[in-house]
């Protein structure tokens with residue numbers, strides 16, 4: 584009697600673990616734009632919005648190093664938020680052509696089209712930069 588019950592409860596436990604891990608995964612990679620992004624998008628014209636959204640999608644592959652909104656959490660990775668789009672685009676183009684080389688960035692830029700670069704540069708230029716508020720202790 585006890586034996587016949589055991590596999591079923593193990594299965595229940597197993598599914599509970601799976602469901603829990605799936606829900607925690609989806610909550611940490613929530614693709615819906617937050618309120619500030621929605622406000623920003625609402626202020627853009629149609630062509631700007633399309634470019635912004637293309638950049639936002641592409642920027643997922645940059646998030647691990649530069650942060651989702653271009654604010655890096657490590658000094659080795661420069662923050663991109665609020666920097667000039669022209670400057671960002673020319674840095675990306677320089678990595679792509681090999682004029683500027685970096686072990687991590689060169690492979691990132693290699694596959695980008697001109698439109699990808701424009702979209703990424705536009706997206707990051709519109710992000711709110713981190714306000715310097717850290718005081719030396």
Ligand code: HEC
Nearest residue numbers: 644645647648649659660661671674675685687688691703
């Ligand atoms: C694996 C980590 C990593 C990923 C992923 C990555 N980068 Fe970078 N990125 C770096 C590092 C490190 C640097 C600084 C390199 C250097 O000193 O030349 C950098 C530099 C840059 C720069 C130049 C910034 C400056 O201050 O001159 C730009 C622009 C940039 N990255 C954009 C992007 C974009 C856009 C993506 C996504 C398509 C991306 N990066 C993905 C690590 C990464």
